[in-house]
Amino acid sequence: MGTVVALAGQVGGAKLADGLYRLRRAQLAIVVNTGDDFEHLGLAFSPDLDTVLYTLAGVASPTAGWEPELESHALQGMLSALGGPDRPRLGDKSLAAPILRTEGLSDDRRLTQITLEFCRHLGIEARVLPMSDDRVRTHVLTDDGAVAFPDYFTQLGCEPAVRGFQYAGAGEARIPDELLAALHAADLEAVVICPANPYHTIRPILEVNGMKELLRKRGAPVVAVTPIVGGKALKGSAGKMMRELGREPSARAVAAEYLRVIDGFVIDEEDAQFADNVRSLGIEVLAARTIMRSVEDRIALARSVLEFARSIRETKAAEAES
């Protein structure tokens, strides 16, 4: 068994990352989107990092995976009473990571170091790694101008039509050494792009300076899993965004977003009839059950994805030999 690198964010992405983690433990590195990070009340929020941490630590809420289970809101109540903002609504447990992160950053520790410390304390053997220690901020372009994604989400309720995205800072952001080391692992077996919004979760990672080139250069196959099933996003606003961007909300359209990065694409079994249609993009396709309701589902999908990557690797090796 070799090292696996997963690109993740959001609840669905974290679930597959958790499936991979249960198969590979310390041989997994998860690259997490920080383009949705934001400052609020002077604190550094990293929603995707925290979602992945809570999920792998086994403390994520089953119904709201971006926060710890049994979340309470006592602090928010007092915050409102003192005249503080009502939104975003802060959970008590959810505030611990931003508080420690803010303190760490102000002590000139890197986000990667801080996140790896969280892993250590939570007993997570895998490496959860921010895509960069440099600041990247995803902006949604609307008819009324550019809006930082967290504001688009929290303040605007994802209402305004999406005309495009900007990844401010991505072009200059450096890949952290810890992430370079994971991607340069001699035993790198596969890179897995987990199911998540392609525009504000996966693309920011790919836009980090040198990331796409590095993924292409590595010998290991890059395999993505669709966040779209039966023409709809499983969660979130990916489907709505795709329509507004003039694309059909389909697995094929997501695969097209990742062209020239991925070798294979996993669609849901429900969309199996579209396999050839996706294959026509020039990539390998696997139809599998991508909906993860249980931990067993996560592990099963992770296993299918790694098996798929292995078959791609073997095909490539056979082609190279012949």
Added chain:
Amino acid sequence: MGTVVALAGQVGGAKLADGLYRLRRAQLAIVVNTGDDFEHLGLAFSPDLDTVLYTLAGVASPTAGWEPELESHALQGMLSALGGPDRPRLGDKSLAAPILRTEGLSDDRRLTQITLEFCRHLGIEARVLPMSDDRVRTHVLTDDGAVAFPDYFTQLGCEPAVRGFQYAGAGEARIPDELLAALHAADLEAVVICPANPYHTIRPILEVNGMKELLRKRGAPVVAVTPIVGGKALKGSAGKMMRELGREPSARAVAAEYLRVIDGFVIDEEDAQFADNVRSLGIEVLAARTIMRSVEDRIALARSVLEFARSIRETKAAEAES
């Protein structure tokens, strides 16, 4: 009815301030100790300010008046899980004020402005005012050197013997305009030093540059209430500290700490037999019930104190006329 200015901090001080508030509402200004303020996890904690705010807002815990009622510790649990410090143990509701305070200070708002905003939102008509917007830090001198008071309290459990106190920054700290305005009120009726530790709660206020002179210059009588009843501090470590400083833990010894500032001193009815002994310091003395178990007790003591101040004022006026 004129304006009353109270000097306060700690739970006992906040209780009398609350009694005064119920009699005077907007005609009360409370000067609060900030010498025990501290930074923890990058956040600005002001325990005495918050104690007074919670008490006047009617949301203080009946058993732990320095925190809001029904306090929970969900955030602290996650903080510990992530490798954060276990002490001081942070309450969920208790964190709201430090978070907003830190944000306000980083926006270059003054502590006074931030605190008055809290008052407004909590519906507190009185003005709760920090003794200074400048940094003052009380240090406890021990045989092992100087220790910041919050560390002496939280980390050392008030164990090491006290050899003295330092009020770092007090000599250069300025009295905020809002506090100057309150002390210069044309209708100033009385200044009340509430029952609290004389060394780390009241003295820091008196040590602010120009404060003692200002209190002496004002025409209104200055009246203090003992925190020591029957040779013991009602709460906290005042008695222990007095013994270690070579003073008898008595009401008289507290009154002596305030000499040349106060015109009158309120001892507990239990210590009524020592009234002449205290009076021999050259100040007026009133014996009253100083233990405040109920809101009615707070109001009753506040009424006695203001009545006592009035009698001192009248005596002075008569002396001036004759």
